[in-house]
Amino acid sequence: MNRKLNRILLLIAIFLYIPLGLLQVKINYRRTLENLESRLLLMPGQIAGSLVLSGFKGIAADLLWLNIEDYWHKGQHYKMLPLFDAVSWLQPEYITVWAVGGWHMAYNIFSNVGHEADDLEKQLDSLTGKLSDIEKKKILPVIHIAEEAKTIRENLKGYYTKGLTEKEQPGMIAKLTGYEKKLEEYGDVNKELVEIVKKLVEIPYEQILWYERGISFLKKGVSYNSEKYDLYFELGWTYYHKGQDYPNAVKYLEKAVKFPHPAYVDNVLAHAYELNGQVDKALEQWEKQLKEGIFTDIAKRAIRCIKKEGAFTPKKRRELGLSN
Amino acid sequence: MAIIETRGLSKVYTLGRNKEVVALNKVSVSIEEGEIFGILGPNGSGKTTCLKLLLGIIFPTEGEIEIMGENQYSVTAKKNIGFLPENPYYYDYLTGPEILKFYGKLFDMPASTISSRVEELLQLVGLYDARNLSLRHYSKGMLERIGLAASLINDPKILILDEPTTGLDPIGCKETRDLLIKLNQEGKTILLSSHFLSEVERVCTRIAIFHRGYLLTSGTLDGLLKEYQAENLEDLFVKAIEKFDTSKEQMSV
Amino acid sequence: MKKAWVIALNTFQESLRKKTFYILLVVALVVIGASRFFSFLAAEDEIKMIKDVSFSTIEFFGALIAIFTALAAVSGEIETRTIYPLLSKPITRSNFIIGKLIGQSLIILLNVILMSIFFIILLFIKKSPPNVETLKTILLILIELILIGSITLTVATFATDAFNLIFSFFLYIVGHLISYGKSLLERVENMVLKGLGEMLYTVVPNYENFNIRDKIVVGVNVSWQYVGQTVLYGIIYIAIAVLIGIYFFNKREV
Numbered sequence: 001m002n003r004k005l006n007r008i009l010l011l012i013a014i015f016l017y018i019p020l021g022l023l024q025v026k027i028n029y030r031r032t033l034e035n036l037e038s039r040l041l042l043m044p045g046q047i048a049g050s051l052v053l054s055g056f057k058g059i060a061a062d063l064l065w066l067n068i069e070d071y072w073h074k075g076q077h078y079k080m081l082p083l084f085d086a087v088s089w090l091q092p093e094y095i096t097v098w099a100v101g102g103w104h105m106a107y108n109i110f111s112n113v114g115h116e117a118d119d120l121e122k123q124l125d126s127l128t129g130k131l132s133d134i135e136k137k138k139i140l141p142v143i144h145i146a147e148e149a150k151t152i153r154e155n156l157k158g159y160y161t162k163g164l165t166e167k168e169q170p171g172m173i174a175k176l177t178g179y180e181k182k183l184e185e186y187g188d189v190n191k192e193l194v195e196i197v198k199k200l201v202e203i204p205y206e207q208i209l210w211y212e213r214g215i216s217f218l219k220k221g222v223s224y225n226s227e228k229y230d231l232y233f234e235l236g237w238t239y240y241h242k243g244q245d246y247p248n249a250v251k252y253l254e255k256a257v258k259f260p261h262p263a264y265v266d267n268v269l270a271h272a273y274e275l276n277g278q279v280d281k282a283l284e285q286w287e288k289q290l291k292e293g294i295f296t297d298i299a300k301r302a303i304r305c306i307k308k309e310g311a312f313t314p315k316k317r318r319e320l321g322l323s324n
Numbered sequence: 325m326a327i328i329e330t331r332g333l334s335k336v337y338t339l340g341r342n343k344e345v346v347a348l349n350k351v352s353v354s355i356e357e358g359e360i361f362g363i364l365g366p367n368g369s370g371k372t373t374c375l376k377l378l379l380g381i382i383f384p385t386e387g388e389i390e391i392m393g394e395n396q397y398s399v400t401a402k403k404n405i406g407f408l409p410e411n412p413y414y415y416d417y418l419t420g421p422e423i424l425k426f427y428g429k430l431f432d433m434p435a436s437t438i439s440s441r442v443e444e445l446l447q448l449v450g451l452y453d454a455r456n457l458s459l460r461h462y463s464k465g466m467l468e469r470i471g472l473a474a475s476l477i478n479d480p481k482i483l484i485l486d487e488p489t490t491g492l493d494p495i496g497c498k499e500t501r502d503l504l505i506k507l508n509q510e511g512k513t514i515l516l517s518s519h520f521l522s523e524v525e526r527v528c529t530r531i532a533i534f535h536r537g538y539l540l541t542s543g544t545l546d547g548l549l550k551e552y553q554a555e556n557l558e559d560l561f562v563k564a565i566e567k568f569d570t571s572k573e574q575m576s577v
Numbered sequence: 578m579k580k581a582w583v584i585a586l587n588t589f590q591e592s593l594r595k596k597t598f599y600i601l602l603v604v605a606l607v608v609i610g611a612s613r614f615f616s617f618l619a620a621e622d623e624i625k626m627i628k629d630v631s632f633s634t635i636e637f638f639g640a641l642i643a644i645f646t647a648l649a650a651v652s653g654e655i656e657t658r659t660i661y662p663l664l665s666k667p668i669t670r671s672n673f674i675i676g677k678l679i680g681q682s683l684i685i686l687l688n689v690i691l692m693s694i695f696f697i698i699l700l701f702i703k704k705s706p707p708n709v710e711t712l713k714t715i716l717l718i719l720i721e722l723i724l725i726g727s728i729t730l731t732v733a734t735f736a737t738d739a740f741n742l743i744f745s746f747f748l749y750i751v752g753h754l755i756s757y758g759k760s761l762l763e764r765v766e767n768m769v770l771k772g773l774g775e776m777l778y779t780v781v782p783n784y785e786n787f788n789i790r791d792k793i794v795v796g797v798n799v800s801w802q803y804v805g806q807t808v809l810y811g812i813i814y815i816a817i818a819v820l821i822g823i824y825f826f827n828k829r830e831v
Contacts, residue, residue, distance in 0.1 A: 006827045007824075010824045013817045013821045017780065020817070023813065024778075026806055030802065034799060035792070036789060036792050036797070057791060058630075058632070058791060058794055062622075381661060381664050381665065381831055382830040383830060399667040399669070402665065402667035403667045413659055414662065417594035429583040430580055430583055430584075430668055431666065471662075484665075
């Protein structure tokens with residue numbers, strides 16, 4: 001065959017690697033610009049694991065998600081935890097994982113753990129009922145602790161929780177840890193009773209932990225999705241609604257409104273301002289909404305209430321003794 | 325006028341360290357237009373190698389080839405060649421007409437020409453009735469015949485056939501022989517290789533004898549019989565090989 | 578070129594009639610169909626799952642089809658000796674290679690279309706019709722598959738089937754991981770190693786360029802500019818592969 005021509009073909013082929021290389025540089029640039037780079041690239045320690053999955057991350061994440069659903073339905077909360085981590089690691093931009101994960105932890109598991117107390121309370125009641133007066137006297141501090149724990153649990157229940165804010169938490173945890181220590185002193189007096197009360201003290205402790213886990217999980221999600229409103233809102237909402245932690249709620253909701261977002265986010269921010277004591281900022285927010293035509297009826301009412309009575313949010317109104 | 329000519333054609337295969345196999349050794353042969361030229365020799369004598377070199381399927385180590393005045397790779401030369409390989413095998417999922425059409429298109433033949441040629445050829449080789457059968461259901465004889473038809477699709481000036489009667493029954497052999505003679509009378513130059521002496525005897529105008537990659541001798545059958553004082557082709561064959569072996573011995577001494 | 582096209586159609590016809598890829602196609606369709614049975618998940622999750630599974634299936638099974646079709650293309654012809662009558666015809670060796678490439682690309686195209694139609698029907702059933710981003714994803718997968726096939730075809734011109742098969746799969750994996758390797762490369766201090774790494778990065782086909790599935794599935798949009806650049810990358814690489822293939826095939830004796 002024409003050797004010369006053949007060699008020229010080979011040379012052209014090798015030469016074409018030059019524009020190919022240049023194009024690759026452009027493509028890499030575009031990938032970074034359009035955020036197409038897999039976040040896994042930013043986690044050097046996990047490259048080894050991701051190497052295994054390369055093209056199948058999506059499917060792996062979906063399968064793990066199925067497992068999470070399964071465990072949820074079976075009430076096996078702890079088993080869900082590593083799976084949340086796994087799915088969010090595989091597809092960090094899958095916002096639903098973070099949002100649902102955070103919700104499961106801060107709300108559902110939080111609440112389920114709380115319900116475990118119901119049976120224990122019944123057991124405690126029946127045990128104390130059987131005690132003689134002398135025995136009751138000996139074990140009084142324990143019963144007292146049980147009552148305190150119950151109060152704390154009650155505060156964690158319902159719509160307006162107490163004890164979850166960043167300020168209150170350390171105090172709460174210190175209290176509960178203190179109770180646990182104290183209970184050890186009474187271990188010999190009535191072992192069975194003390195065990196039950198111990199569990200009753202652990203329950204709110206665990207609940208607080210689950211709330212915190214939810215918050216941390218959402219915060220981690222935000223770090224991978226910092227250019228979207230979604231997880232800022234989830235955090236803000238969790239702080240606002242579950243934790244009654246208004247300073248933090250405001251902090252994250254303010255971030256959320258910086259990105260394209262649905263109208264209700266603005267509403268929640270306005271409420272959060274109000275409950276955080278920033279009534280003037282709340283007013284500003286409602287007025288902004290009125291101007292932009294967002295939920296104008298509500299905005300009008302809010303502005304009127306705040307200007308006239310100083311409060312619009314139901315909780316604030318209740319505090320000031322105003323009717324709804 | 326030589327339509328095919330080789331000058332000092334050699335093919336050497338290198339297998340590993342310093343081990344060489346000489347498949348063809350400085351073969352110079354000249355085939356005239358309009359003749360039926362037969363290449364004779366036992367298996368491994370270089371017949372197929374020679375044909376493959378002519379078709380540009382393998383490349384010579386040394387020497388030149390000229391086909392109708394051009395080299396063996398030229399598209400012009402190939403347009404005028406029809407080739408039937410040894411133990412022909414074609415795409416078994418196609419039918420007879422389909423394979424012929426496929427090859428026809430490779431010759432840039434217009435569609436109408438291809439269609440009429442296909443019909444003609446199927447009739448000629450007696451496969452018209454089997455035209456809807458895919459090749460995987462063909463017998464060996466049928467494959468040989470479709471192969472022949474395929475080699476004629478472009479109405480070539482030169483027909484190159486590698487062992488055209490291998491595996492054919494006596495009737496098949498006769499039919500092939502008759503067809504070749506007919507095609508030659510129509511003006512086609514035929515180059516065929518075979519190790520069936522009787523076939524070659526009956527059909528070829530000139531022959532060449534190959535042995536271990538060497539061209540022992542070539543010429544008309546009558547001429548060679550006289551030269552080697554042989555009674556028939558078989559005798560000629562044996563004597564030619566003996567002469568070659570003797571001269572080789574003398575050379576090495 | 579016309580002759581290349583004749584060979585291409587023949588190759589395409591061969592694959593259709595030989596039904597070898599039908600098995601892979603059917604398995605792929607079953608897998609895609611199975612993703613539909615997760616209706617107990619929230620609607621959004623189910624759509625994501627269908628998309629994840631479908632894209633990955635189209636890519637993976639498409640790669641298998643591309644590799645096996647390419648293997649059959651050259652070595653199949655040599656083994657069955659159908660290449661002899663073919664090469665004796667007035668065609669050049671480049672006609673042969675280009676024809677084979679076009680032919681196998683048609684097969685790949687057909688498979689991708691069939692799998693995509695099935696996938697899109699599923700999306701319509703789930704009331705989540707595909708958008709432009711979905712089509713971009715499929716386009717990039719298609720180019721990637723043709724590239725994979727062209728490399729296998731090229732290697733077939735000078736290597737055995739066994740080597741080619743292992744090499745093709747190995748390259749498939751490496752091609753997907755090479756972009757991760759690049760980030761590791763930035764930490765390497767040894768200049769020689771780094772240089773070698775950079776060379777390898779350029780030479781090995783970067784299949785991850787074509788992977789925008791992870792992002793599309795969570796709603797990220799990809800620009801046409803990116804798609805265009807990546808398609809061009811694919812075309813240039815395919816050209817490189819074809820030229821190298823023709824080079825080796827020109828020297829090959831059958």
